[in-house]
Amino acid sequence: MFETTVVDAANNTIDVASLCREFGEVAERVQVEAAGRLGQMTDGDWSEVDRAERVIDECAEDLRLGRGDRTIWLLALESYESLWARVLSLRVGRQS
Secondary structure, eight states: OOOSEEEOTTOOEEEHHHHHHHHHHHHHHHHHHHTTTGGGOOHHHHHHHHHHHHHHHHHHHHHHTTOOOHHHHHHHHHHHHHHHHHHIIIIIOOOO
């Protein structure tokens, strides 16, 4: 059975559904921004995205194991979204 809450390193109880929702909101914003432009990204861009996704995965695992911190999770999500914005604006260009 899946756990519905996790306890972070600061002993805060966090609802797993809220973590999923937060990630989903970021992913949705990225998908909207990147729509139709993913094929224009370089291998270097994808490497940066992959690293940022690994950080998200590590933060989620740390939270699951009780050694993570919600603030770090939120910063990782912010960093992930910022990376996508930077890659799309610098490498691909913005759509108007």
